[in-house]
Amino acid sequence: MGKLSSAALCILATAATVAQAGDPYLFFTWNITYGIIYPLGVPQQGILINGQFPGPSINSTTNNNIVINVFNLLDEPFLLTWSGIQHRKNSWHDGVLGTNCPIPPRKNYTYHFQVKDQIGSYIYYPTTALHRAGGGFGCLRVNSRLLIPVPYADPEDDYTVLIGDWYSKSHAQLKALLDSGRTLARPNGVHINGRSGKGGPKDEPLFTMQPGKTYKYRICNVGLKDSLNFRIQGHPMKLVEMEGSHTVQDLYESLDVHVGQCYSVLVTADKEPRDYYAVASTRFTKEVLTATRIISYAGSKGKASPELPPAPDGWAWSLNQFRSFRWNLTASAARPNPQGSYHYGQINITRTIKLVNSATKVDGKLRYAINGVSHTNPATPLKLAEYFGASERVFKYNVISDEPKEEAAQLVSLQPNVVNITFRTFVEIILENQEKSIQSWHMDGYSFFAVAIEPGRWTPEKRKNYNLLDAVSRHTIQVFPKSWAAILLTFDNAGMWNLRSEMSERRYLGQELYMSVLSPKRSLRDEYNIPDNAHLCGAVVGLPKPDPYTI
Template identity: 40%
Template sequence: MKAGVGVEVFYEVYRLWVDFKIKMVTIGGKRLKLTIWDTAYWTNLVPRVVIDEYSCKGMVWSLLDQLLAGQERFGTLTSSYYRGAHGIILVYDVTRRETFTSLSEVWAKEVELYSTNHECIKILVGNKLDRDSERAVTREEGMALAEEHKCAFLECSAKTRENVHQCFKDLILKILEVPTLLEKGSAVGKKQILQQKQICKESKSNALFTVFAIMANGIDIFMDWNVSFSKSSSPFLTANQRVITINGMFPGPLINATTDDVIHVNVFNFLDEPLLFTWNGIQQRLNSWQDGVSGTNCPILPTANWTYVFLIKDQIGTFFYFPSIKFLKAAGGYGPIRINNNMNVVDVPFLKPEAEFDLLIGDWYAADYRYMRNMLEHNESAYDVLPATILMNGKAPCLDSLVYESFTVEKGKTYMFRISNVGSTLSLNFQIENHTMLLVETEGSYTNQITLNSLDIHVGQSYSVLVTADQNEADFYMVARPKFVDTSIIGLGVLHYSSSTTRASRSRVVGHEPDVFQPGFSIHQAISIRWNLTAGAARPVPQGSFNVTNVTLSQTFILQSSRAEVNSLQRFVVNNISYQTPYTPLKLADHLANGTSVYKLDSFPIQSVNAEAADGISVVTGNYRGWLEIVFENTYDIDSWHLDGYSFFVVGYGNGNWTPSSREDYNIIDPIVRSTIQVYPAGWTAVYVYLDNPGMWNLRSQNLMKWYMGEELYIRVYDADPNPAKEQPPPDNLLRCGIFK
């Protein structure tokens, strides 16, 4: 902008399904209000924005940095915000050709389809001009695309601010040149704001402009996995036991990603039976085709390969992956997933640790997985077989083995431990001798920060804790003890101080603390883990801005898990129905034949127990964009449940049977949000879920025996709109099997 032209700026920030900002500007003596809609999230918090020699002090946002959009998660909402827009900014990354292609093939067409102001001003912007040496899209290509879609064109750098403000200045001046736009627009923008039940402060603006920005973002991570059996990797060196390794590793390689990265995993199956991987806790926004369970994917056959491609959308935290079919998880094949914050986007609610350690703990059977699988299918006594040991990162306890897990720390420094229970059956209590743990995160949610001496981690759950090395130089045990079962097995590793000459003492591993048989400690701890309402997670808005204090429930499922005889075989059942896996994936049948000949929708009883135990292909409707309440009732031993594609708001625990009056004791203020929850013996757990992610989603017990023997169902969340921004079409490498082979 020209020197001497005053620019007055203030911001009002609202948390919507899409974000927007209101910016007041004065150009050429006219005071204007810009309503800027953003379909993704904001990035790059900067200490100040300098506009025409005026400095807006305090923590404010660089305009273009806020406007990272075009992300699929919000595609379900964007069409309404195109309508009435005066200006549209389409942004691509000049260093990533796929973002340019996406604008050309998807977003530019959506603009033409949904924009009702045919005179609206469009600008095509190539970002990251500061990285010209890495350019993948030439300036000439950008100009050609702009000409094709009748857009203005410029290139900018959000990092150096070059041309950022010029972009908005050009847009505003061009809008002012079209009087008919101003006649249409003000009411449209205001109506959209009011529809979201947000109240804008009154202003003396001459006009209300609606500006819509579109951009693709993130990096691509490519991995090749050779999946094979190994006997040398078995924790029992003398056992004839096969272990699944990935590239010769057990556990498998770390997936270390940042919010909005795209993961490509090319899986080569060198096993002698079919294989799928699932990504525990990764929500696969709008894309259940990549979920990797029997209801969504055909298996990768022996000697074949298949590539998973999925976006880590709007998530942070600690997760893990594992093989999902044929009881293969009992043979290993699992590994850690980290999703890091983009620290230029969101402030992390704790100081950066010195280092991060991935710790996968879990029970392990002495028998080969095929032997265990065969016992389950033919002999009910398999249910009573307990695991033989507890592993830490695939290693046996240090009292029993020369090869054990150990982490080296320096006195006075703080470390993050990302801990997941990847086992088959047992809930575990984890502690580090003489050290406390500060709980900070669980499965993508920042928690209230509480100090713990020990932490109960149920099958399928993940946590992040901070541990400060504040003891004298020595070695200390890391201990994982089973809960709710009578067994003496234990997992044992070592926290080693870098200057230590004192080994951990066997005599210090004594007793069971807390009491392994009483659920009181565990329930009290579970209730004390709350959502950190003020911290941002993947987005620079407080987690608590999206809450359950005033929701209207559209559905309630009451699911009772138990054990029953079905066709002369002991099975696990939900409402007396044991899930029977069809040869054709449900999602494939949905796509090619609307489910015909594979399953019958909504035949499963969602609020009652079937009169007689039976097999069934359990698929139920979840109301798209509705609030679902699920009550898990447990008549058997400790259990844990997981829903792919979503996270639970964990609103309540209780003993005995749930009743509608139990809602009076729900925590709807700051319930923890996570993807796997525990259900205590003879008790219930209640959760809320907002069904905004269309697809076919697996709801299952994380106990491997129970899952394999029928304790699961699928929730079909359907949106009839074929727009690929709402739900992804099948991938180009779609596998076919079953009746569609």
């Protein structure tokens, strides 16, 4: 693989390999600060990591141990989550309010996790308040070890494309709107790697390609609300990976990238050597918001055509694109949960959980819910309460039922939403969207098999339409309006894991829950002990630390 371009926005941090036997370690120090950014061409306050927006990227290899010392120099608590990284046996470093106390202002916390056999493209972003609306996000690459070949030739270079919608209001102003009971309304624009291509400091070409060479583009939607369509003027994209899984390598003129999702494509510079536009535009919105950035050929002999390639119409097109995605069963790589298995369609389902999202008002304020419960984060993180034996003082398990009643959407309660899952069971989760807007869901700690998305209501008879052979194993899935999606997974990763809406407004106002997966053996074979550097807060402060897990 060629050298990474300095324009790629994936800044490679220095890696240090420990001397003793074992997997390599990558060490990072990140300072979280405020700073001036120009995503829509005008200056506004944003959240920077080491002075960068978007933040620095992690370039890792499977089995690397990643150690990130995060210094919170903001004036409010802060957390980062590593979306899609499975954190085997280690929800302590998941970076969400159900598992971690937030990092206090002027304090630090060191994340330590291992990227296992998860070859692919991921993102990280803040989970506290509405900080994601101010920045603090970036990419995390997991490359293949030399022993595990990827199913395509090494590209000339490897580029990251972070696309997202954006508001001209600050993250604090947007949070105040939600706290007052109102919605965020429509975003003001779209950015590509932190710029919209409109005004502000002069935009240099996003990337430069050598004629005749093939490049890898990692495309991730880091936005708050909108699905986006991405395309490159005159250049088809060959899909090779999504969210940790190699895919059947089909060509696409454009890709719908829903909030929180990542795709890797190959693009060959085989056109006239001039400039071309990369385009990201909103989908399923009355007013289409668009961002453009220049991709230039080395020795470019002309400007990009002002005629932009059109985006597709309607969500039926997007549904058909989802159905075209297939897992590459011939690629040499570790298989996702259950480890080593291609044959997920032959595993007996032990439990079916149907989750229905809803939007309503509680005491005159907007709230979002799952099965009639709008999640609230207690002062004590759920995982800490469980570990210290203080669960009864903080939350109740299973306040929602596996099969919600119709009236649950109207009778919404505000409380922690925790579902108890039996360790190593194979579970079917139905995500049913009875609203008129598209949804995007993500599960921490796991990849799942995205076996179906269909319009209408789910019934058991719909299982005959599941893809039980080569559905892509991934961690984020969209659900179209008045539709449902079905996912299958084995809960073999002990911990407290977050299932959430990837749309920041919905998550902030309650559309999330936690899956408690307890190992009855209390063994280090199944789950790690609480880290020595973990911040403590709420009801567990001053409590004696439980006896540690042992082998």
